[in-house]
Amino acid sequence: MTSRRELGETLADVGGGVLDALAADPGITVRNVVYALPIEFAVSGRGGEAIVLGDVPRLITRTAFDIPPTRVEFRCVAELLP
Amino acid sequence: MNGEATLPLERFIQAVQSQLDNAQTAMAVKARNLSLPLTFAIKDISLDLRAHVEFTQSEIRIRPAAASDKEASQFHLVFTTITRPMIEENSLAFSEVPSETSIDDLKEDFSEEERKRLDEWGGVRNLDRLRDILAHPEAARAVARVSNLPLDRLRRALARASSPQVSDVVPVAPNGGGEDVPMLMRIRGRNLRQGALPTVMIAGEPVSVVRAEPAEVVIAPQSHQFAGELSVTTAPGEVATAEFDLRPFRPAPSDTGGVPS
Numbered sequence: 001m002t003s004r005r006e007l008g009e010t011l012a013d014v015g016g017g018v019l020d021a022l023a024a025d026p027g028i029t030v031r032n033v034v035y036a037l038p039i040e041f042a043v044s045g046r047g048g049e050a051i052v053l054g055d056v057p058r059l060i061t062r063t064a065f066d067i068p069p070t071r072v073e074f075r076c077v078a079e080l081l082p
Numbered sequence: 083m084n085g086e087a088t089l090p091l092e093r094f095i096q097a098v099q100s101q102l103d104n105a106q107t108a109m110a111v112k113a114r115n116l117s118l119p120l121t122f123a124i125k126d127i128s129l130d131l132r133a134h135v136e137f138t139q140s141e142i143r144i145r146p147a148a149a150s151d152k153e154a155s156q157f158h159l160v161f162t163t164i165t166r167p168m169i170e171e172n173s174l175a176f177s178e179v180p181s182e183t184s185i186d187d188l189k190e191d192f193s194e195e196e197r198k199r200l201d202e203w204g205g206v207r208n209l210d211r212l213r214d215i216l217a218h219p220e221a222a223r224a225v226a227r228v229s230n231l232p233l234d235r236l237r238r239a240l241a242r243a244s245s246p247q248v249s250d251v252v253p254v255a256p257n258g259g260g261e262d263v264p265m266l267m268r269i270r271g272r273n274l275r276q277g278a279l280p281t282v283m284i285a286g287e288p289v290s291v292v293r294a295e296p297a298e299v300v301i302a303p304q305s306h307q308f309a310g311e312l313s314v315t316t317a318p319g320e321v322a323t324a325e326f327d328l329r330p331f332r333p334a335p336s337d338t339g340g341v342p343s
Contacts, residue, residue: 008104015105015122016112023116033122041131041146043089043097050089050097065149074127078120081113 004042007054015076033076038069088136088143092202095159102127102161123163131157183209183243183272191239192231199229212240246273246280246314246322253331254300264302265333266292269314269324274299276316285310308332 005013018033042053057069089097102124113121132147132154147154185197185207192200200206204225206215215221216237226233254266274280275294282289282301290302299314309327316322 008101012108
C-alpha cells in the first residue's frame, strides 16, 4: 500500500481529466460529470494526522491479497473560477 | 499509523473532507494552468466503505477492510457541499461569547478525552452551556450519559469554575485629576461579580468598590490598605482571597487624596 495515492489526488486526477478535454477543444461544453469508480481504501499517517489513501485497483483480476474495493460515486459541477 | 490502524470515525470523516478539499484545490490550480475560465467542483460523493468497527471508551473506531477481510461491515457515507447560508444557519446554535470560559479551560476537572466527549457528543463548549444543561435535569442526565461522565463530577466542575478567583492585584496608573482623587487598585480574576457589587476586604477591613465586573474589580483603598490579605465575596460562601503587597505604590502622606484615614 505504500505506493497508493491519497484519495484527493485520485479524485483530482479523475475529475480533472475533463479539464484536459475542455482545454483541447474549447467548443465542448460540460456542466456536470458523474463518476463511479472502485477504490481501494486504506488509512495512513503523517505528522500525527490521519491520511486517507484511495486509489483505483492496480489489477483487474482480484486475488486474496487485494484490498476489497469500495464503490465511490461523485458528481462534479462546472463553476467559474473566482 | 498504517493500513491496520483503527481511528475514530469522526477523524476518518475529517480526513476524507480534507482529501476533498485537496481535490478541489488541485482541480482549480489545473484549470488556471490550462487558462480555463471554469473548474469542476465536487458537489456530492458517496462511498460504500468496507471497514471493521470497534466501540472502545465511548468512541466508534473503524479500520478500512484489509486483504482477505471477508466479514467487514459496510458504511454508506455521503458527503455533499453546503452553502455559506447553511453554515451560518447551523453555526448559530454554537455561537459563543468570546469572553466566556471554554470547556477546554477545565483541564483540572476533565481529561482531554472527557472534554472532547463533552464538546462533540454533549454539545458543551463553554461554561454557560454547561450551566444551562445542569439546570435542566433531563438534559443533564442525557449529557452525563452520552459523555460517560457522572453528574456529580459535572456539577463539581461547574461549581469550581463558577467560584470567584483572583489572579492578580495591580495599581491603577494615576490619571491626573488632582489631589482629591484617591489612588485606585485593580483586582483581576474571574467570576468577581455575580449580581450585586462584591464585598472587598483587606486585612479584615472593608474597602470602597468603585466598579465591578466579572473579570475585574476596581477599589479605592486607604493608604494603610496597600498590603495584606484581600478577600472578594460575591455571594454567601463565595469568597476569593489573595495576598498582595503594593506598599511601594502607596501615596505620600500629604497625597492621601482626601480619603479619610
